[in-house]
Amino acid sequence: MLRTRLSLVTLAIAAVVGCTAVQGLAQLPPWELSAVAGILAGLVASVSKRTWLRLAAVTCAFAAWTAVHGHRAMDARWPAEREGDDIVIEGRVTDLPRRIGTDISFVMEPQGSAPSVPRGRVRLTWYRAKAPPRACERWRLDVRVRRPRGGVNPGGGDAERTALQRGIVATGYVRESRANERLAAPVCVDGWRERIAEGIDASVGAHDARILKALAVGDTRGLDAADWDVARATGVSHLIAISGFHVGVAAGGGVILARLLYAWLPWLALRLPRPIAQATAGLAISASYGLLAGMSLPTVRTLLMVAVVVLAGLGRRRAGGPSLLAFALLAVLVVDPLAVLSAGFWLSFGGVGFLMACVAPRSAGLRGLLGEMLRAQAAMTVALLPLSLWLFGTASLVGFPANLVAAPLVSFVVVPITLLGCATLAMPMLSGPLFHVAAWVMSWQWRLLELMATWPGGRIGVPEGTFAATALATLGAVWLFLPRGMPLRGYGALLFLPLACPARDEPAPGAFRAWVLDVGQGLAVVVRTRSHTLVYDAGPAYAGGGDAGAGVVLPAITALGIGPVDRLVISHGDSDHAGGAGSIVRRYPEASRLSGEPARLRLDARHCSRAPSWTWDDVRFRFLPVPMPPGEKTKGNDRSCVLAIEGAGGRLLLTGDIGKAAERRMDPHGLASTLPTVTTIAHHGSRHSSDAAWLDAVRPRFSIASAGWRNRFGHPHPSVIDRHADVGADVFVTARSGAIRIDFPRDAPPRVAREWRRPADRYWRE
Numbered sequence: 001m002l003r004t005r006l007s008l009v010t011l012a013i014a015a016v017v018g019c020t021a022v023q024g025l026a027q028l029p030p031w032e033l034s035a036v037a038g039i040l041a042g043l044v045a046s047v048s049k050r051t052w053l054r055l056a057a058v059t060c061a062f063a064a065w066t067a068v069h070g071h072r073a074m075d076a077r078w079p080a081e082r083e084g085d086d087i088v089i090e091g092r093v094t095d096l097p098r099r100i101g102t103d104i105s106f107v108m109e110p111q112g113s114a115p116s117v118p119r120g121r122v123r124l125t126w127y128r129a130k131a132p133p134r135a136c137e138r139w140r141l142d143v144r145v146r147r148p149r150g151g152v153n154p155g156g157g158d159a160e161r162t163a164l165q166r167g168i169v170a171t172g173y174v175r176e177s178r179a180n181e182r183l184a185a186p187v188c189v190d191g192w193r194e195r196i197a198e199g200i201d202a203s204v205g206a207h208d209a210r211i212l213k214a215l216a217v218g219d220t221r222g223l224d225a226a227d228w229d230v231a232r233a234t235g236v237s238h239l240i241a242i243s244g245f246h247v248g249v250a251a252g253g254g255v256i257l258a259r260l261l262y263a264w265l266p267w268l269a270l271r272l273p274r275p276i277a278q279a280t281a282g283l284a285i286s287a288s289y290g291l292l293a294g295m296s297l298p299t300v301r302t303l304l305m306v307a308v309v310v311l312a313g314l315g316r317r318r319a320g321g322p323s324l325l326a327f328a329l330l331a332v333l334v335v336d337p338l339a340v341l342s343a344g345f346w347l348s349f350g351g352v353g354f355l356m357a358c359v360a361p362r363s364a365g366l367r368g369l370l371g372e373m374l375r376a377q378a379a380m381t382v383a384l385l386p387l388s389l390w391l392f393g394t395a396s397l398v399g400f401p402a403n404l405v406a407a408p409l410v411s412f413v414v415v416p417i418t419l420l421g422c423a424t425l426a427m428p429m430l431s432g433p434l435f436h437v438a439a440w441v442m443s444w445q446w447r448l449l450e451l452m453a454t455w456p457g458g459r460i461g462v463p464e465g466t467f468a469a470t471a472l473a474t475l476g477a478v479w480l481f482l483p484r485g486m487p488l489r490g491y492g493a494l495l496f497l498p499l500a501c502p503a504r505d506e507p508a509p510g511a512f513r514a515w516v517l518d519v520g521q522g523l524a525v526v527v528r529t530r531s532h533t534l535v536y537d538a539g540p541a542y543a544g545g546g547d548a549g550a551g552v553v554l555p556a557i558t559a560l561g562i563g564p565v566d567r568l569v570i571s572h573g574d575s576d577h578a579g580g581a582g583s584i585v586r587r588y589p590e591a592s593r594l595s596g597e598p599a600r601l602r603l604d605a606r607h608c609s610r611a612p613s614w615t616w617d618d619v620r621f622r623f624l625p626v627p628m629p630p631g632e633k634t635k636g637n638d639r640s641c642v643l644a645i646e647g648a649g650g651r652l653l654l655t656g657d658i659g660k661a662a663e664r665r666m667d668p669h670g671l672a673s674t675l676p677t678v679t680t681i682a683h684h685g686s687r688h689s690s691d692a693a694w695l696d697a698v699r700p701r702f703s704i705a706s707a708g709w710r711n712r713f714g715h716p717h718p719s720v721i722d723r724h725a726d727v728g729a730d731v732f733v734t735a736r737s738g739a740i741r742i743d744f745p746r747d748a749p750p751r752v753a754r755e756w757r758r759p760a761d762r763y764w765r766e
Contacts, residue, residue: 008326008330010055015059017059018061019066023341026763028067028074038060041058041060062337074763078170084146085144088142090140096197099221103125107122120169121167125173144172154556154559156551156559164341165341193294194219197213200435203428208443209435218293230453234402234449235381235396235398236406239406247293251283254278254281254284292422343391351383354380354478379481380403381399381400385473396459402452417438421435473496476495480493510618510648513528515527516739517552519539520735521715526553534566536654538583540580549579549584565584568584570595571641572657574637593606594607594608623642624642636657638657649746650701652742666694672698677698678703680704681704685715690720695723703732716733
């Protein structure tokens with residue numbers, strides 16, 4: 001049995017290595033070669049008697065299988081030559097549509113095999129939807145589609161990788177058309193999930209129901225950026241997103257129900273043995289909960305493990321924990337080898353595997369159980385710390401105490417009560433009180449978590465850690481929690497040093513760095529001197545309910561290790577520049593705030609024209625005056641703060657959305673400088689900005705346009721690019737380059753140090 005268990009675990013490890021190795025390729029090998037290599041590797045694995053050769057063959061076989069899946073997924077993407085096409089598609093709405101104001105975003109699975117129909121799921125936004133789609137409904141829609149694409153930033157997610165993993169082949173929006181029509185409203189699991197969520201809303205109100213809906217049916221639509229910020233800072237995101245442990249609790253509930261039924265009707269044992277009934281009930285209840293929860297990866301993993309336990313029990317066999325986990329992992333990778341692209345894959349299987357390897361029960365009784373729970377929670381906090389830093393650029397040291405309170409309360413109180421409420425939803429007299437009790441408990445717990453989120457260590461980050469540092473820290477965590485009797489266990493902490501104390505490359509006095517972040521059609525710039533950080537603009541708010549402040553700027557600051565923010569400048573009040581300001585202020589309330597239109601912001605800020613110049617680390621910051629025309633109302637764009645940052649070796653001009661009229665009113669002598677200049681292209685490259693005389697005075701060496709990919713405004717306009725090139729500027733566009741880092745050394749001219757999208761280092765990027 002031990003030999004079988006070890007071979008299964010080793011096989012699973014080899015499979016993970018093979019699937020993961022492919023994800024580091026900039027280009028996939030030809031699919032024909034991958035298919036042949038996979039077949040040959042499978043034959044070698046089945047006939048070879050040498051262990052090392054079999055493991056190598058398994059690794060190659062899974063690598064080839066992953067490459068074939070990668071080819072299929074990339075070939076299914078909407079063709080690049082048809083970007084922006086208008087098509088009519090018929091399909092079914094999957095998952096739960098998300099509504100923000102009058103806009104709604106949803107995923108549609110098209111039906112039909114015509115060349116004009118996308119060959120996979122399509123994520124759509126319907127602006128100002130009058131009759132919004134609901135889950136399961138079939139619609140005919142006139143849509144404009146394009147290939148999946150998103151920003152690429154330090155510490156940020158990868159939208160194209162996520163689309164690949166989730167089978168999203170196109171994105172787009174619904175056009176107003178008479179062709180838009182609801183065709184049918186069939187019943188499906190997602191429809192049940194939506195109705196249960198609406199029932200919880202009706203019982204306790206949308207605000208108190210937001211977490212209960214997440215725990216009951218995986219509906220996270222009610223959670224805003226502040227809720228997720230608290231969850232990440234306290235390390236309880238896994239609880240909100242329906243952890244595998246909750247599925248286990250549901251299975252336990254099924255076993256208890258079966259026992260109660262047999263206690264009430266003992267004659268049932270003559271028809272069906274109680275152990276078989278208990279196992280079947282546990283599997284049925286957990287599977288039902290998994291379906292209602294949306295079948296997330298932790299849910300699937302736990303269901304597979306429960307199913308193996310049940311089948312082994314029915315066959316009078318025993319299944320060990322490592323074998324269960326290895327079987328579940330192999331099953332997931334056989335069906336979907338691209339699952340390794342998901343952070344949930346690593347957190348789910350990695351966390352459970354670490355617990356099985358390092359935290360084995362050693363004592364009985366309540367005291368021993370409590371001791372093992374403390375040890376398990378401490379192990380998970382330490383083990384997942386390097387993995388979280390690698391995957392998200394941030395981690396939490398508050399997770400240990402927060403989970404000691406939240407995990408048992410959520411898993412053994414809130415979840416069972418909420419599920420009982422869902423089971424009795426047809427009887428409001430029963431479900432209503434249950435939901436109110438669960439909401440009351442969750443509300444008090446959430447207040448405690450909000451307080452704990454403010455503790456030191458709630459949000460730690462390191463400057464873009466390397467894989468080697470992450471691997472060493474993970475090995476150190478395993479070493480620390482090896483079974484008693486292993487020598488020098490405490491020395492495992494030393495392996496955390498490369499991750500905890502990375503080499504820091506701060507600018508010298510008189511030097512600074514700037515990152516123009518890729519926020520789509522908007523602007524966000526982070527500037528770092530030796531010991532201070534400034535944020536100029538915070539990017540847009542998104543239709544899905546998030547904003548670039550929480551989704552791009554803050555993760556970048558954490559991943560780069562350059563917080564806290566000392567000053568926030570919002571050039572003017574337009575949403576594409578100010579949409580993320582609230583998220584930054586919530587994270588860094590002590591940061592001073594300046595704006596060209598403070599009255600339009602929902603936060604306390606001073607007018608930038610009243611702010612004197614200042615110096616940080618021998619770098620000078622000053623606002624250039626933009627004279628207002630007498631007796632005229634000036635557009636919001638022309639009220640933008642224009643900030644000049646001058647170091648010993650170069651100057652950066654941040655121009656907001658000023659237009660030609662404002663540029664012509666600026667003093668050309670104040671614009672001129674002997675320092676080599678880098679400028680953002682005003683108004684994202686609109687043809688109504690970048691006046692030729694202004695450019696002649698500034699003479700930029702590099703010009704950077706922050707614009708969305710294939711945006712509807714056509715920014716940056718070709719004539720603007722030509723005008724910048726005519727004065728000798730090299731033009732960069734965030735839509736093509738991703739985030740852009742510019743270094744301003746003390747004793748050398750400015751240089752573009754890195755473009756996050758170039759070169760294309762992963763096969764799923766353009």
